[in-house]
Each structure stands twice: as structure tokens, then as C-alpha cells.
Amino acid sequence: MxxxxxxxxxxxxxxxxxxxxxxxxxxxxxxxxxxxxxxxxxxxxxxxxxxxxxxxxxxxxxxxxxxxxxxxxxKKVLYTVQGDSDYPGRLFDIYDSPKVIFYKGNIERLNKNFSIGMVGSRKPTVYGKECAKKISSELSGYGIDIISGLAIGIDAISQKSCIDSGGITFGVLGSGIDNPLPKTNIGLMNRIVECGGAVISEHGIEKDVKPYYFANRNRIISGLSDGVVVVEAAEKSGALITAEFAAEHGKNVFAVPGSIFSDMSRGCHNLIKDGAKPVSGIIDILESYEFMNISAASKKDKQSSVQQIIDDESDIIVSVIKKHGEIGIDSICEFTGMNINKVNPAIEKLKLYDIIIETSAGKYSLRI
Known part of the structure; x- marks a missing residue:
């Protein structure tokens, strides 16, 4: 045999x-x-x-x-085992490397392409959602694949944004390949496969789901990735397990900082204290690899295009928002000395060009 x-x-x-x-x-x-x-x-x-x-x-x-x-x-489930040419070679270096990987889709890119893992809270804030969308979309624009866990929240947002940007993403299930959880992401799972990626699991078919499966799958997310970004995470978030595995695997760990008043940012802030690289834009990720020249040029082009969009009044508003981090429209009027009839159109323009986001009713912050 x-x-x-x-x-x-x-x-x-x-x-x-x-x-x-x-x-x-x-x-x-x-x-x-x-x-x-x-x-x-x-x-x-x-x-x-x-x-x-x-x-x-x-x-x-x-x-x-x-x-x-x-x-x-x-069930249209494919599989690869250690020793097969298409088995993801990066998994040989992780703890308890799976002997068998079950999947739907195409896994060939896992042995060829650069990839970044993106994980975070299942209950992200508006800020976290916007950060995940932006980072995933821009990384995908460089042809970088996104690896995540198909969980609700940051995982699903990152993977959906990747697809919407024309990128390729791979989802790692913590359940059997024939029993994807959560069920709400089955549509996303199908899109991942249809758009050239794959959904994989170390668990086959007709297997009961064990709680520890979801923690264990984080080692695979890390193993398949060249680095891991934690977008938003509470102090005891499961996303931090992926970061721990990444550190053990010798991978770069990145964390998106947030408000010091937000419980959802404490996990990321702790990672930064422990040595994770803070991310204020994808240049912070790219420069850790061999993309610095590309990213620097991209940043310059983006700054040039933004300057063409922003007029003097908008520039003042951006400066105020940048200084205060998150601010309501009444406070913007107060700090700029501008009438609300001027502030409102400027705010809408800045939102239209994705320079600022509305984080909650009447409050605004800069996109990273």
C-alpha cells in the first residue's frame, strides 16, 4: 500500500x-x-x-x-499528504505538522507565493474593521496572498477585502472540511475557492469538532504565512495564539495599535511591548521584507495624489483629526474655527477619497 x-x-x-x-x-x-x-x-x-x-x-x-x-x-474534498509534491512545504517546520491536509480549491500557490497572515477580534470595532479592509486590500494589490482562519470578524473581513481587491486568500478551518464553521461564512468559503484560493483543514470528513481544534489551527495559519498581522485583539484574544506561534516559528509579528481607551487594542499593545512591530500602514510590513523600494515609491505616489485632493480647509481639518485621533464634528468646528457649513462638505470629501473614516456616529479618524 x-x-x-x-x-x-x-x-x-x-x-x-x-x-x-x-x-x-x-x-x-x-x-x-x-x-x-x-x-x-x-x-x-x-x-x-x-x-x-x-x-x-x-x-x-x-x-x-x-x-x-x-x-x-x-463531497469534492481533495487531500495531500507529507511526501506529495503539492503538500505545503512550510508546514514541515511547525509543531505537530499535519500528515494529511484536506482542502477545496487550489493549494499550489502555498508553495510559491509570498503570504501574510491576518487575524484579530471576532467582535471588532469600526476602527478595526477599516484597518483590516485597508491592510488586506493594499497587501493584495502587491500580489501578496492573505492567510486567515475564516472566523467571523477580522478574519472574514480581511479575506473578503482580499477577494474584492482581486487577490488570493486561503482559509484555515478549525473544523472538518465538510463541516465549515461558522456556517455564516460558507458563502465566503465558496468565494475563496471560486477566486483561485483554497479552504484547508487538518481534519477530514465526518469528524466531531473539538474546542481545541480552533486554537490548534492557528499554528497552521502561522506556518503558511511569511508574517502575521494582528489587527485588533483584546487582552485574551485567540488571535494572540497565532502571534505566539508566529514568534515560535521565527516569523515577523505585526500589530496595529489603537486607542489606549479601547479594550480591543490591549492585546495588540501588549504584543508591541513584547517586540511586535507596530503597523501604521503597509509600508511597515513591506519594509521588513524585500519590498522597501516598491513601498517607498507607492507611499510617495499616494502622498502626491492626496495633496492634489486636499485643499487648505480640508488640510486644516485633517491636521486636527490627526492631532486628536478621534473627534466629533462639533469639536472639529471648535478647534478649526470653521463654520459647520464649511466643515460638513469638507468632511464628506475626505470620506469620499478614503482619507478619513467615520468611526462612530459623528466621530472621525484618519485611515491608517
């Missing part, structure tokens, strides 16, 4: 974890002959629990494997 079939059978049919497969492989001369192993050989395996040993013996039949493959085919 081919080794890829052995991996698929042990993982999908028997239900072994990657670590258990590794233990079995280390104790057997030729894992491809596992169907020929004696009862004694199976029961003498060290570090493998009795339940797993019994399942190996009970299900040691090619028919079970063929049935599993048929189910994968009917």
Missing part, C-alpha cells in the same frame, strides 16, 4: 492524530506494510492507547479506505 494511503487510512478511518502516526512510524520498519502487521506488533506499539490499537486491528481492511476515498470524492 502507498504511504499516502496509509496516512489517509490512519488519519481519516482510524482517527489517529499526527503525533500518534509519527509514534507508529518511528517504531515500524515499513509503515506501508501496516495491514500485514501482527496483532502482537500492534499491541506492542508504545505511546499508542488501547482504543487506537483496537481500531487499527478492527479496521485493517482496504474496503474501509476505499469507502473513505469515495466519501471524499462525493
Amino acid at each position: 502507498e504511504i499516502r494511503d496509509v496516512y489517509l487510512w490512519l488519519y481519516g478511518v482510524v482517527g489517529c492524530s499526527g503525533k500518534t502516526i509519527e509514534k507508529i512510524e518511528n517504531q515500524c520498519n515499513n509503515l506501508k506494510d501496516i495491514f500485514d502487521f501482527s496483532v502482537k506488533t500492534i499491541y506492542n506499539l508504545e505511546g499508542v492507547n488501547e482504543k487506537t490499537k483496537n481500531r487499527i486491528l478492527d479496521l485493517k481492511n482496504r474496503a474501509y479506505l476505499d469507502d473513505y476515498k469515495e466519501k471524499l470524492y462525493r
